[in-house]
Amino acid sequence: MSALIQFAYFGVAVVFILGLKAMSSPVTARKGIVWAGYAMIAATLVTFYTPGMQNYGLMITAIVLGGGVAWWSGRVVKMTDMPQMVAIYNGMGGGAAAAIAALEFARGGAHGVTASTLAVLGALIGSVAFSGSCIAFAKLQGIMTKAWRLPQQNLVNVVLAGVAVVLGLAIIVTETPPSIIVIAFFVVALVLGAILTTPIGGADMPVVISLLNAFTGLAVGFEGYVLGNPALIVAGIVVGASGTLLTQLMAKAMNRPIRNVIFTPLSGAAAGGGEAIEGTMKELSALDAASVMRYASKVVIVPGYGMAVAGAQHKVWEMAQLLEEGGVEVLFAIHPVAGRMPGHMNVLLAEAGVPYDKIFDMEEINADFPQVDVALVIGANDVVNPVARTDKSSPIYGMPILNVDMAHNVIVVKRGQGAGYSGIENALFYKDNCRMLYGSAQQIIGEVITHVKALEV
Amino acid sequence: MSALIQFAYFGVAVVFILGLKAMSSPVTARKGIVWAGYAMIAATLVTFYTPGMQNYGLMITAIVLGGGVAWWSGRVVKMTDMPQMVAIYNGMGGGAAAAIAALEFARGGAHGVTASTLAVLGALIGSVAFSGSCIAFAKLQGIMTKAWRLPQQNLVNVVLAGVAVVLGLAIIVTETPPSIIVIAFFVVALVLGAILTTPIGGADMPVVISLLNAFTGLAVGFEGYVLGNPALIVAGIVVGASGTLLTQLMAKAMNRPIRNVIFTPLSGAAAGGGEAIEGTMKELSALDAASVMRYASKVVIVPGYGMAVAGAQHKVWEMAQLLEEGGVEVLFAIHPVAGRMPGHMNVLLAEAGVPYDKIFDMEEINADFPQVDVALVIGANDVVNPVARTDKSSPIYGMPILNVDMAHNVIVVKRGQGAGYSGIENALFYKDNCRMLYGSAQQIIGEVITHVKALEV
Amino acid sequence: MLAAFTGYEVISRVPVILHTPLMSGSNFVHGVVLVGAMVVLGHADPADPAQLAIGFVAVFLGAANAAGGYVVTERMLAMFKSKAGGAK
Amino acid sequence: MLAAFTGYEVISRVPVILHTPLMSGSNFVHGVVLVGAMVVLGHADPADPAQLAIGFVAVFLGAANAAGGYVVTERMLAMFKSKAGGAK
Amino acid sequence: MALLIGVPAEEIAGERRLSVVPDVVKKYLGLGAKVVIQSGAGHAAHLRDDMFADVQVAASGADVCSTADAVLCVQPPSAELIAAMKPGAVLLGMLQPWSSAERAQQLMEKQITSFALELLPRITRSQSMDVLSSQGAVAGYECALIAADHSPKFFPMLTYAAGTIRPAKVLVIGAGVAGLQAIATARRIGAMVEAYDVRPETREQIESLGAKFVDTGVSAAGTGGYARELTDEEKAKQAERLAKAVAQCDALITTAAIPGKKAPKIITADMVARMKPGAVVVDMAADSGGNVDGTVAGEKTWINDVLLIGPTNIASRMPVHASEMYAKNLFNFISPFIKDGELVLDWEDEVMAGCCLTHAGELRHAGVRQVLGL
Amino acid sequence: MALLIGVPAEEIAGERRLSVVPDVVKKYLGLGAKVVIQSGAGHAAHLRDDMFADVQVAASGADVCSTADAVLCVQPPSAELIAAMKPGAVLLGMLQPWSSAERAQQLMEKQITSFALELLPRITRSQSMDVLSSQGAVAGYECALIAADHSPKFFPMLTYAAGTIRPAKVLVIGAGVAGLQAIATARRIGAMVEAYDVRPETREQIESLGAKFVDTGVSAAGTGGYARELTDEEKAKQAERLAKAVAQCDALITTAAIPGKKAPKIITADMVARMKPGAVVVDMAADSGGNVDGTVAGEKTWINDVLLIGPTNIASRMPVHASEMYAKNLFNFISPFIKDGELVLDWEDEVMAGCCLTHAGELRHAGVRQVLGL
Numbered sequence A, B: 001m002s003a004l005i006q007f008a009y010f011g012v013a014v015v016f017i018l019g020l021k022a023m024s025s026p027v028t029a030r031k032g033i034v035w036a037g038y039a040m041i042a043a044t045l046v047t048f049y050t051p052g053m054q055n056y057g058l059m060i061t062a063i064v065l066g067g068g069v070a071w072w073s074g075r076v077v078k079m080t081d082m083p084q085m086v087a088i089y090n091g092m093g094g095g096a097a098a099a100i101a102a103l104e105f106a107r108g109g110a111h112g113v114t115a116s117t118l119a120v121l122g123a124l125i126g127s128v129a130f131s132g133s134c135i136a137f138a139k140l141q142g143i144m145t146k147a148w149r150l151p152q153q154n155l156v157n158v159v160l161a162g163v164a165v166v167l168g169l170a171i172i173v174t175e176t177p178p179s180i181i182v183i184a185f186f187v188v189a190l191v192l193g194a195i196l197t198t199p200i201g202g203a204d205m206p207v208v209i210s211l212l213n214a215f216t217g218l219a220v221g222f223e224g225y226v227l228g229n230p231a232l233i234v235a236g237i238v239v240g241a242s243g244t245l246l247t248q249l250m251a252k253a254m255n256r257p258i259r260n261v262i263f264t265p266l267s268g269a270a271a272g273g274g275e276a277i278e279g280t281m282k283e284l285s286a287l288d289a290a291s292v293m294r295y296a297s298k299v300v301i302v303p304g305y306g307m308a309v310a311g312a313q314h315k316v317w318e319m320a321q322l323l324e325e326g327g328v329e330v331l332f333a334i335h336p337v338a339g340r341m342p343g344h345m346n347v348l349l350a351e352a353g354v355p356y357d358k359i360f361d362m363e364e365i366n367a368d369f370p371q372v373d374v375a376l377v378i379g380a381n382d383v384v385n386p387v388a389r390t391d392k393s394s395p396i397y398g399m400p401i402l403n404v405d406m407a408h409n410v411i412v413v414k415r416g417q418g419a420g421y422s423g424i425e426n427a428l429f430y431k432d433n434c435r436m437l438y439g440s441a442q443q444i445i446g447e448v449i450t451h452v453k454a455l456e457v
Numbered sequence C, D: 001m002l003a004a005f006t007g008y009e010v011i012s013r014v015p016v017i018l019h020t021p022l023m024s025g026s027n028f029v030h031g032v033v034l035v036g037a038m039v040v041l042g043h044a045d046p047a048d049p050a051q052l053a054i055g056f057v058a059v060f061l062g063a064a065n066a067a068g069g070y071v072v073t074e075r076m077l078a079m080f081k082s083k084a085g086g087a088k
Numbered sequence E, F: 001m002a003l004l005i006g007v008p009a010e011e012i013a014g015e016r017r018l019s020v021v022p023d024v025v026k027k028y029l030g031l032g033a034k035v036v037i038q039s040g041a042g043h044a045a046h047l048r049d050d051m052f053a054d055v056q057v058a059a060s061g062a063d064v065c066s067t068a069d070a071v072l073c074v075q076p077p078s079a080e081l082i083a084a085m086k087p088g089a090v091l092l093g094m095l096q097p098w099s100s101a102e103r104a105q106q107l108m109e110k111q112i113t114s115f116a117l118e119l120l121p122r123i124t125r126s127q128s129m130d131v132l133s134s135q136g137a138v139a140g141y142e143c144a145l146i147a148a149d150h151s152p153k154f155f156p157m158l159t160y161a162a163g164t165i166r167p168a169k170v171l172v173i174g175a176g177v178a179g180l181q182a183i184a185t186a187r188r189i190g191a192m193v194e195a196y197d198v199r200p201e202t203r204e205q206i207e208s209l210g211a212k213f214v215d216t217g218v219s220a221a222g223t224g225g226y227a228r229e230l231t232d233e234e235k236a237k238q239a240e241r242l243a244k245a246v247a248q249c250d251a252l253i254t255t256a257a258i259p260g261k262k263a264p265k266i267i268t269a270d271m272v273a274r275m276k277p278g279a280v281v282v283d284m285a286a287d288s289g290g291n292v293d294g295t296v297a298g299e300k301t302w303i304n305d306v307l308l309i310g311p312t313n314i315a316s317r318m319p320v321h322a323s324e325m326y327a328k329n330l331f332n333f334i335s336p337f338i339k340d341g342e343l344v345l346d347w348e349d350e351v352m353a354g355c356c357l358t359h360a361g362e363l364r365h366a367g368v369r370q371v372l373g374l
């Protein structure tokens, strides 16, 4: 029986891995979560057959209560509030891991130094994840509005961590630790998590949640080791590892090294160099561009002189058609002075075979941008530069521009740091909702096409 | 030691399977044969360590001789003579299997009824494959030029097979069969193989070789069972199965049911219905079209009215560009009256952006077709109908046509059985080197593009 | 080690739009901590209320992690339903 | 059975141009009969010239099957080297 | 004695084409024939005498005709030239067979073997000789250019610094060779093109060029690739549906001619009256009476702020290529019968026989005989 | 008292444009201004008086000018009209500031505040007011059509039943706004296009339209988007490399004008002499002297079987859209200064100030003052 259960746990772990793998591609993502869901149910059911189990009533009550509340809250919450829900559920996972450790300490089952060390580590990490996630939740939910830093934040962090480690060591050394040490240990760990998270704010939050998520994974993995449960070990470590990687990816996509996220949060001190335009330019890959557009409802393509230089019009239209086959609405927006002659874009789009009814001029489309999911700017620069609206000293001040910056997402295709005709910096590129897709238009749109095709099932 | 060897054999078998799988896609095919090659070397080396082996000198001599001769002949033979080389090597494999059986009979090691039966079956099939392959080789090599049939061919076949089976049964029943029976058995089997193959000729030959190849695979598998050698069993059966399927695929690609290939060979009685145009229309898939073109050196695209109707010009040019990126030379050939107005094709190709220097008219390109690997006819019909050259009674007689029928391969894209402007049958479609790719041009060229892309590494 | 390696392997190329759903998905996966929680609660001393309480909390939190993680992930991924069907 | 199934599985979608090379490749694979031939020759009675002769023939044929099959297949597949390198 | 092919200069004012070009002359010489050309004949087609290698140059058309065994022309030669021809000689060109009984009479009397290429049976093999197609293609292209050039509007869509110009709507009536070419050309320039033809199979052809078909529910498929004339009732129905399309377009190009007959009046004065101010009409059928009520052949007329253009001899506007195409058509027609420098006509040949107007003093073509009442 | 905007009819023969169109008039009214139009002023642009809603219609240009606070015109008004204007009124249009000292004098004397749109500073913000660009685009498009229409050859490649016509070669000199448009249009029609400009940055622009750049190794990048004049030496080098390209082309379109100066002679008589028979030259700069030796403004000249066309007032050939674009440019220029129906000029505005010819009796533009010697 027990062997069978172990075997089942292994199977569950494998399905988890496959599920996660599936979740990393838009095409298979939904399948992935459903598989993982079944695996979870299987794991839970199997666990009831673990030899020597008691307290079934309490157990079922807890499951029904915890599961029910979470299920319900996850169902009703608004789509925009998803991130904080992820945070809070993650915190609960961390809490559960910590609680397992606590119970192990309480039962005083000595398992040797390795096991104890792992248990303590798991408890520490789990607690940090728990309190950290709670803070993250509070911030995102708007319960906690101000991001504050202690005067010597980093020092305090180090001290607290040191204390936690000392207490942890104490627990490991004393086979059956006094409750007071255990409680102190948990309190310090919880405080540490809270203090670490408090100063972080704004756009960095998702990165932090992802990091805490990886922490919880680790904690679960460690506790799994203590319990000798393969499902926990494998799933925990895999989540720990993939979560760490994911955190890095997310940080990279935002152009913020993880170090900075944690130690010099955005809302903190000034960002350094005295650039007139704030923010950073954030790159994205052709794959990203493809998936963002493929799963959008409405994409507006803004061609500019760069598309003409690259001769990319045929590719661009091919991409647009592919997206349309996928159910995406694709329009073209032509700025009055895009290109280098009146009608420059018209000539090219006509050459590529774009029908006239897909082509809109600035006046017709400018009001729509707030409803646009993705504005794809291909080799245009000046004509989408918001500086024209705001900066009186700019040579392009007063020129009406296409309001692409008001779209949910902006993707800008260009080869590098080249400026436009007027030779000035473009504030659009530094906006939060803007991502740069570097490459010559012809070639990079070709790559996007390949990825869009791969996303068709 | 022995267990290790068994394990190694298993590993070898697995690599063989992976290798075959790899060989079924152009992208990985070369890797596949190389893997299989290493596996073969490993298997051979491992075999030297089989416990209780003797006769090493003889063995190495045989290997060096046999391997050397085959290697050398395979190296020097002309590319066009490949099929017969495959035939002869295959025959040798069959012969080897038969010889193994013979030796087993000679040693008289009784292994039980199952083993004996399989040994006999293997010997029978192996012998048939051996002599059949030799005949096939002789025919393809031009040693045996006439395809002759016995008057009662099918009856003779059945009788011979019956005799072989009876003799085989005798061998199985008598634990240590008298040499005379064994010899008679082999003689009958060899004669059967020869007689089965002799009447078959021409275009059916590759199918037959493939079938004999599958036979050899089976024979090897059976002998492997007798010897208890997993490498032989797995590899043999896999080759037997995949070879059978491949034979079916090949027959299908030629539009000749296997039954017909064996029992009513081409060179035999009249083909039935009194169609003026001989031959059959043979379909191919978008995948096939993609790979044939992707690995060609020179492709000539012949657009016609159908391309205009489908509005497929942009897709066609996209495909052409993809092929060119892959190093294929792609040209367009315009027939003087392709389409429905003078310059119809010019307008469309210009719209798609095909540069003028890729477009050739009939007079410029007609002489080149014999050097063209693939002529891709897209929605053209009358202008490539060879009837115009030959049939005085035809309404299009006297019109000069594009000599696509002289290209190595012709692929014709059209929706179905629709005739061209002049409403007559097209003899091109029935030629041996012509394959039909059915579908509306826009959509089917789209599919071809997808496959061509998949072939890029 | 192997598991960690797999973790890296699993998500080498993830499009940005999947970052949050994937985070949520892995959040769900570590909800398997529920199993551990059940085991410890199952082996807790029925006579020790402290143990029972902690165990209860562990299972409660674990179940919430699993259930909530699932629902949220599933909802996020619903938007990746192929739209092509609707369009064609 | 499984092996047979694998055989089918292996070559479900083969482009026509690969038919002959694949045939040749599988021809090479059953060249593993060489192993069997070696084994029977290895166990043949060194005193019985008939056995030795048949065994020799078996190994000879098997080796020819394997070696020839390889060379021929490899040559045929050489044309599938990606030409893109040369073109770009 | 080798066949002598004669090429007189075209006599009709405004005719800029020539029935040979240097490359084609070379081909005739290659077949063993000789060629005599009237001095300056190619001038309007930008061909100087010295561009023709190895030909005899004659001072006048009469000199050419009086020596040549076969005379090639674009437009029918004048009575004087025919009179100068050798009896029994061959005359080949667009002889406008229906237009003049006198000319036919004269040809018969002079025992001229004349081939009027308008009579060419339109079978597959004869396509390379089909001057109506080749000259129609030129005319269609030219008409689209004329329309674009005269339109007070841009044809293409154009976004400029202060706004966007929407593309012009062009309507093409008649989607034969010329109509299709006009459609393609207008589309290339950037207009949104609609087209209409009575033959239903043109719908697919029109759409194959990216234009829209105007569906009026009337069909007039004729035989031999030509259209039949419509009944009055059909005309009314057609007119009613067309009027709407006409009223919306910025440029209208009509190409519906019925060979040998007066062109059908498809666009009535009423329809023209409902057109937008500034609209342009190019009536390609002006030469044979016009498809549009009010067009005058060879003139530009303003009706109600709509410009009606009735260009004549349109192919002549592009003499270089029109001549090249025409010359090749003629060569493809006659060369199969030139053997070792001799002209050997084959009356079994369906294309040649079908094309013959007069031979051995007879009017051979039944249709023409009927029309001319001879 | 609301601003009264006056629109007299254009007086110069062949000028078919108008300085307003109905949509733009509506916009003026929307700003609280009033509009008076001379009866029939829009006729040549296919605009009837009744298409303008809510405007006053005056019988004569003098009537318009004598009442209007601001007069809009395309070409400069005659002395009589200026004389009729209210002192202190505003005059806005293409006033050809360099062409006439008398007119400038008269404007000063009448205390007219005149804005010559040719003087517009070419900064980004002013693009929507840039009449040179908008009318240049029209002209470039028209020139390509003129070339295609007059060429005795097909522009596109065309395969027909008896052979293949190779595409024509078109050479465009000067790749400013008009030149680029000509390139794009010729390419659309199907020609193979080469182009040349002294400014090196045009290479990329030319190539972005799918045409080929003729590299001569001479650069003449000027300031403010205009080209500088070349030295004689540079001209020779340029000429030498160009001559080859010119000799090969079937149609040549020249668009190199230097505002306020005589157009540079880029194509010499010698180059023209080497052109192919039947080639066509369209000299867009004919109005200001021509880029081609031998073109006569407003005429078609044959030199050696080459047709030289010197079209004048080209934008006027497409009066509907040219007027629409022009009217919008003018509106974009003046509307920022119309507040609550009053015209309040802002002399701090760099575009407005830079564009001013005369104000309060002074000639404000330094460059013009220098050229006219005032």
Ligand SMILES: NC(=O)c1ccc[n+]([C@@H]2O[C@H](COP(=O)([O-])OP(=O)(O)OC[C@H]3O[C@@H](n4cnc5c(N)ncnc54)[C@H](OP(=O)(O)O)[C@@H]3O)[C@@H](O)[C@H]2O)c1
Binding pocket: A303, A304, A305, A306, A307, A309, A310, A336, A337, A338, A339, A340, A341, A342, A343, A344, A378, A379, A380, A381, A382, A383, A384, A413, A414, A415, A416, A417, A418, A419, A420, A421, A422, A439, A440, A441, A442, F124, F127, F133
């Ligand atoms: N339309 C007219 O009539 C006219 C006339 C004269 C001037 N202008 C001026 O031209 C400008 C037009 O604006 P615009 O937005 O169209 O163009 P733009 O501001 O000139 O910007 C072009 C952009 O395209 C990028 N690019 C160049 N080659 C590329 C390639 N091969 N692939 C991808 N990207 C490429 C360049 O960046 P990288 O170098 O980093 O790739 C550059 O940022 C305006 O300032 C307008 O005032 C217009």
Ligand SMILES: NC(=O)c1ccc[n+]([C@@H]2O[C@H](COP(=O)([O-])OP(=O)(O)OC[C@H]3O[C@@H](n4cnc5c(N)ncnc54)[C@H](OP(=O)(O)O)[C@@H]3O)[C@@H](O)[C@H]2O)c1
Binding pocket: B303, B304, B305, B306, B307, B309, B310, B336, B337, B338, B339, B340, B341, B342, B343, B344, B378, B379, B380, B381, B382, B383, B384, B413, B414, B415, B416, B417, B418, B419, B420, B421, B422, B439, B440, B441, B442, E124, E127, E133
């Ligand atoms: N060029 C001229 O000036 C001119 C003028 C008049 C007549 N013609 C005549 O037109 C003919 C031209 O020959 P052609 O070879 O170009 O065309 P064609 O002989 O008319 O053949 C067209 C072929 O395209 C196929 N097709 C139609 N729609 C298709 C689609 N959507 N996708 C794929 N295939 C499609 C049709 O077969 P399915 O129905 O099976 O798809 C048909 O076999 C000649 O006979 C010529 O004499 C030419």
Ligand SMILES: NC(=O)c1ccc[n+]([C@@H]2O[C@H](COP(=O)([O-])OP(=O)(O)OC[C@H]3O[C@@H](n4cnc5c(N)ncnc54)[C@H](O)[C@@H]3O)[C@@H](O)[C@H]2O)c1
Binding pocket: B340, E121, E122, E123, E124, E125, E126, E127, E130, E132, E133, E136, E173, E174, E175, E176, E177, E178, E179, E196, E197, E198, E199, E202, E220, E224, E225, E226, E227, E228, E230, E255, E256, E257, E258, E259, E264, E266
């Ligand atoms: N040998 C061949 O196979 C061959 C050669 C050339 C042309 N053709 C065919 O013949 C067709 C006609 O050739 P064409 O260009 O010389 O035609 P055409 O000059 O006789 O007529 C022009 C077009 O006008 C249309 N038309 C006639 N009356 C009309 C009306 N009342 N309203 C609207 N449209 C009307 C006709 O249908 C025709 O399409 C071509 O489209 C082609 O398909 C065949």
Ligand SMILES: NC(=O)c1ccc[n+]([C@@H]2O[C@H](COP(=O)([O-])OP(=O)(O)OC[C@H]3O[C@@H](n4cnc5c(N)ncnc54)[C@H](O)[C@@H]3O)[C@@H](O)[C@H]2O)c1
Binding pocket: A340, F121, F122, F123, F124, F125, F126, F127, F130, F132, F133, F136, F173, F174, F175, F176, F177, F178, F179, F196, F197, F198, F199, F202, F224, F225, F226, F227, F230, F255, F256, F257, F258, F259, F264, F266
């Ligand atoms: N506000 C703006 O940013 C703005 C607005 C309009 C135009 N422009 C720029 O100004 C440029 C010129 O505008 P334009 O069309 O009015 O130019 P233009 O009419 O002054 O000259 C036409 C072209 O002829 C070229 N040229 C002059 N002399 C030549 C010679 N000897 N040989 C060959 N070419 C010669 C010039 O370089 C120019 O490109 C445009 O291309 C555009 O880039 C800028």
